[in-house]
Amino acid sequence: MDGETRAGRNYEKRAMLKIVFFILGSIVGSFLNVCIYRMPRSKSIIFPRSQCAHCGYAIKWYENIPLLSFLFLKGKCSACKKPIALRYFIVELLTAVLFVSIYAKFGLHLNLLYFLILTCGLIVATFIDFEHQLIPDSVSLGGIVLGLAASFFFPTLFGVFSRRAALIDSFIGALVGAFAIYSVATLGKVLFRKKLEAIKEDSAMGFGDVKFLAMIGAFLGWQKVLLVFFLAPFFGASIGLIQRIRYKVEIIPYGPYLSLAAIIAILWGDEIMRRFLC
Numbered sequence: 001m002d003g004e005t006r007a008g009r010n011y012e013k014r015a016m017l018k019i020v021f022f023i024l025g026s027i028v029g030s031f032l033n034v035c036i037y038r039m040p041r042s043k044s045i046i047f048p049r050s051q052c053a054h055c056g057y058a059i060k061w062y063e064n065i066p067l068l069s070f071l072f073l074k075g076k077c078s079a080c081k082k083p084i085a086l087r088y089f090i091v092e093l094l095t096a097v098l099f100v101s102i103y104a105k106f107g108l109h110l111n112l113l114y115f116l117i118l119t120c121g122l123i124v125a126t127f128i129d130f131e132h133q134l135i136p137d138s139v140s141l142g143g144i145v146l147g148l149a150a151s152f153f154f155p156t157l158f159g160v161f162s163r164r165a166a167l168i169d170s171f172i173g174a175l176v177g178a179f180a181i182y183s184v185a186t187l188g189k190v191l192f193r194k195k196l197e198a199i200k201e202d203s204a205m206g207f208g209d210v211k212f213l214a215m216i217g218a219f220l221g222w223q224k225v226l227l228v229f230f231l232a233p234f235f236g237a238s239i240g241l242i243q244r245i246r247y248k249v250e251i252i253p254y255g256p257y258l259s260l261a262a263i264i265a266i267l268w269g270d271e272i273m274r275r276f277l278c
Helices: 003-041 068-072 086-106 110-132 137-153 163-191 193-198 207-220 220-249 257-278
Strands: none
Touching: 003 086, 003 110, 068 086, 086 110, 086 163, 086 257, 110 137, 110 207, 110 257, 137 163, 137 207, 163 207, 163 220, 207 220, 220 257
């Protein structure tokens, strides 16, 4: 087999796998929607089966096909005809696109599964924080434990062969992430004390953000969690300013911007650090 034929087949294989990961991502996104809706309401993410949030109608399997069902139903429940939140479609599409992007970055490698798991946690935390201004401990604390465990059992995820070195990197990443956000929250409490009192808030940043960035640090290590820490304010400041002016919003969730910065660190973190540190 000549080189051109081999390259063509490899291209076709990767294209097919991208389709597979897109479909897989949309299916996982459908499950993440269940988590996003039920976790902040302290409901089981397993039982009962998916239901309409308005009338409790038990959704049939053919009405629960990721992406397609929303389009075929025109965004409405087939029973009560009330609108289905657009968030369901957005999460499924976003998860599918990110699954493809992460596969394209890492290929069929252990890193792929590792970062897909982190990405799922980021998506769940983001949309819960948008709606409820909280990040569940089951995501952040559970993620910290998972990141530390992965560093010990699979040290090559951190670019080393030593379990001890990988575990230290993960642990320091969690500490750096937590300390960085906690420091900002403490400083904000001092600088904006009167503003916080006016809106009856105790802190400029919730403790959920502290645990959330600690989780990101446990997965990414201390260097990339610092990159996340410095990238997130650019998104938070620009988008938050628009929300403040247009919608008169006083409290702006910060978790989504940490998630966006973490996705950038996953996909382009190495290139960004090489460019700015070399």
